[in-house]
Amino acid sequence: MGDVTEREGRQGDSLRRVGGGAATRVVATLLGWVGAGVPDDPPPALVAIRVSRDHVASASAPARALFAEAARRGAPLALLRDRLARCDGATAQALDALMARGVAFRRRIQLAEGVFDLSAEPAGGDCLLVFTDISAHAAALAAAEAELAAAKAEAAALRAALDAVKAPVWRRTAQGEVIWASAGARVLGGADPPEDAAIVPIAAADGDSLAVAAAPTATPAPGAALNRFVETVTETFAHLRIGLAIYDSERRLTLANPAVAELFGADPAWFAARPTLRETLDRLREARQLPEQANYPAWRAQLFTLFDDVARASYEERWELPDGRSIHVVGRPHALGGIAFIFEDVTEAIAMQRWRSTAVEVRRATLDALADGVVVLGPDGQTRMANPAFVTLWRLGERFDDAPRHVSDIAAACR
Known part of the structure; x- marks a missing residue:
């Protein structure tokens, strides 16, 4: 249930390569908890189990409450595996690989008690298994993934619609660089739109816009190509969740x-x-x-001065409405001589960003509260963070700050 991230190789071999004495103990601290096992009274949110060969060596109180007999000290590892x-059968297989070959993994697993992020x-x-309860955010994540898939489908439909328009259409960045051209634009062979092309802004696209020119054969009626384009955009936007309202010069x-x-709960007939x-x-x-x-x-x-x-x-x-929603509003000149306003509900995106920031702060506070020294390393061996206990344990003092350090530099400083 979720992708597996594995890091091959026995980390114990890494300890032997570094050498004995203080350097070995430093790297051991970087890789896991040092001591007799998980403390009897760890931070409340920590659900952790330490396993040794074929049995459970120790488990935190939340872990024992979650897995009952399977997390009892000395319980056979087979109980937890079953x-x-x-x-999730794949998680059990990943646990086998961890115990047999030291292959670390991380998975999302659905238990009867909820959805958990398992890091092992x-x-x-020994081996350490840490479960993080993400039940409260699993539904929001699923909804976000579904919305992303819908947005990709809508983007594909919009490009297909623009390809069907006879008028040449270009998509440009805020700096004027062309990053896409419709079939009508490619027929002209020009890399850039003409100076008299109509400009239509794109909401939530960092200043991107569409440039629309009249088709070479559209001479019978002035503005006919532009009118057809407006009709096509209207039909396309009719199926999107982003609101579009165009006001003329009056x-x-x-x-x-x-x-x-729909966004403002108004009667469509009134509009x-x-x-x-x-x-x-x-x-x-x-x-x-x-x-x-x-x-x-x-x-x-x-607003009228626009x-x-x-x-x-x-x-x-960004309009913060009394009902708690956040609406991102963009107004740009329209080709017909008025202003086009685009409205997008960004409430969920802002809430997700706030949740992520809070989660990072909670995780940092939890690690800072641990009595054991903990340092987080990236795949490149550079430090991501270290809690105060780690700095104090190895007496790094002012020599260690939040700047990224390689694990070899830390080991050398601890000798």
């Missing part, structure tokens, strides 16, 4: 996809009546779908 095998690796002459709504009404920007903002304020403002008239007037010089209009802000 418990894991009933949930050699520790001195500040009247000319186009809005269904996502706008179909082409309200002005003032009417839109006032209605949303009455429905408590705008950020709270100390001076609402002044805030609204500031239409004073449409060609240079630029607006980007």
Whole structure:
């Protein structure tokens, strides 16, 4: 259940290569816990089991509560293996490889008590298994993965739609570099769009935009190619969760996809009546779908000033709504002489970012509270962090700071 990350080789052999005495003890501390086993009273969140050959050497109180008899000191390792095998056969096989060849692994495993992240690796002459309960975030992760897959499908559908448009279309970065061209643009053979191409901003794309030019054969009716493009974009945006609302130079709504009404809980028929920007903002304020403002008239007037010089209009802000949602709003000039506003609900993304930051802080605080010295190394042998107990244990003092250090440098400093 999840990908396996393995690090081949016996880490005990690494101890012998470093040498005896103090250097051996330093590397032993880097690789695992030194001592008689897991403390009887570890940090509350630590669910850890230390196994030695064919039996359980020790286990934390949370681990004993989770695995009962299988985590009892001296219990046969087969009991713990059978418990894991009933949930995930691949995890049991990975445990066999760990005990037989010292192959460390990390997996996500579904137990009856919830979803856990299992990290297992050699520790001195034994092996250490640490379970982290991630049940509260497993559902959010699954939802995020599903949303990512949907976003990729939507992007593929949008590119297919643009390829079907006869008008040439280019995607450009904020610096003007072309990174994609539609079939119509490739037919022209030009690497860059013409100067009179219409510019349509792309929300949440770091300033990227679409440049749209008239097709060479679109001469019968002025603007016909552009109108067809707008119709295609409207049809495409009708199936997206990102809201698009375009107001003309008179500040009247000319186009809005269904996502706008859905985001703000408004009646789609009301938007179909082409309200002005003032009417839109006032209605949303009455429905408590705008950020709270100390001076609402002044805030609204500031939005109106965007239409004073449409060609240079630029607006980007995150609206924190009274219901707790966060809406990322971008306003850019539109080819028809007005301003296109794009609305995206970024509430889940912000919540996930905050959760990740909190998780990192909690993990650091937990490690700092350990009496045992702990240092985290990356695949390149460079340190990622070390807790105060490690620095004190080896009397590193001012010689050790948060800057990355190679494990060989630490070993040399401890001699």
